[in-house]
Amino acid sequence: MAAREYGQYCGVTQALELVGERWALLIVRDLLVGPRRYGELAAGLPRIPSNILAARLKELQAAGVIRRVPHSRVIVYELTSYGRELEPVVLALGAWGFKALGDPRDEQVITPDAMTMALRTAFRPGVAAGLPATAYAAHVGAAELLVRVDGATLDVARGDGAVDLAFATGPDIRRLISGELAPERAIAIGVVEVLHGRVELLERFAATFHLAA
Structure with a gap:
C-alpha cells in the first residue's frame, strides 16, 4: 500500500x-x-x-x-x-473556514485568486437579483479586482474598468463581510477607504457579499 x-x-x-x-x-x-x-x-x-x-x-x-x-x-x-x-466543495470549505478566521499573521498575504474565490463564496445571488447592476473596483491589499454584479450573475476579474464604487481595504474586509462592522463604521475607522464613487454603494456591497462568522 x-x-x-x-x-x-x-x-x-x-x-x-x-x-x-x-x-x-x-x-x-x-x-x-x-x-x-x-x-x-x-x-x-x-x-x-x-x-x-x-x-x-x-x-x-x-x-x-x-x-x-x-x-x-x-x-x-x-x-x-x-x-x-470540486467548485461547490471548495466554496463550502471556504465558508466553513471563514468562521475560524482571526487576525492575519504578518507573513500571510491575500492573493487575487484567493480573494476572487472568497467573493464567490460570499456572493448572495438571491439578494443581488433584487438590486441594480453595480461594478466595484476592490483593492484588497495587493489584489486589485474588478467586481461586476448584474442580477444573480457575478463576474470577478483582474484589471481596470468603469465602476460605480472603488475602494481600498485589507484583511479586515472580513469584518465587513461578516457583518461585524457596518459599512459606515468600516469607513469611519479606516477599514475601508472609498477611492471614488458613491459612498452609499458600500451598503450594497455588504448586502451582496456576506458570510456569517
Whole structure:
C-alpha cells in the first residue's frame, strides 16, 4: 500500500487520496478562477516549493482533475470537467473556514485568486437579483479586482474598468463581510477607504457579499 493511501473503501477516503495532499486544493482553488501557466500558479502560491508544485500538478493530472493544454503558444493548466465538480466543495470549505478566521499573521498575504474565490463564496445571488447592476473596483491589499454584479450573475476579474464604487481595504474586509462592522463604521475607522464613487454603494456591497462568522 502506498504511503498516501488510507486503506479504507469510502468516497471521502478516495477524495482525500486524490486532492487531500498539502497544496492540492489550493491549486484547484486557483484553477477554478481560470487556466494558469506554471509560473502563474507558483506566483499565486508564493510559499510552495517548486518540487512540490510540480509533484502536485502531476498527481492531479494522473487523477483526471487537471490537464495541460496549449494556449497562445504556451502550456497552461486547467481543470477538467471532473475537476470543476470540486467548485461547490471548495466554496463550502471556504465558508466553513471563514468562521475560524482571526487576525492575519504578518507573513500571510491575500492573493487575487484567493480573494476572487472568497467573493464567490460570499456572493448572495438571491439578494443581488433584487438590486441594480453595480461594478466595484476592490483593492484588497495587493489584489486589485474588478467586481461586476448584474442580477444573480457575478463576474470577478483582474484589471481596470468603469465602476460605480472603488475602494481600498485589507484583511479586515472580513469584518465587513461578516457583518461585524457596518459599512459606515468600516469607513469611519479606516477599514475601508472609498477611492471614488458613491459612498452609499458600500451598503450594497455588504448586502451582496456576506458570510456569517
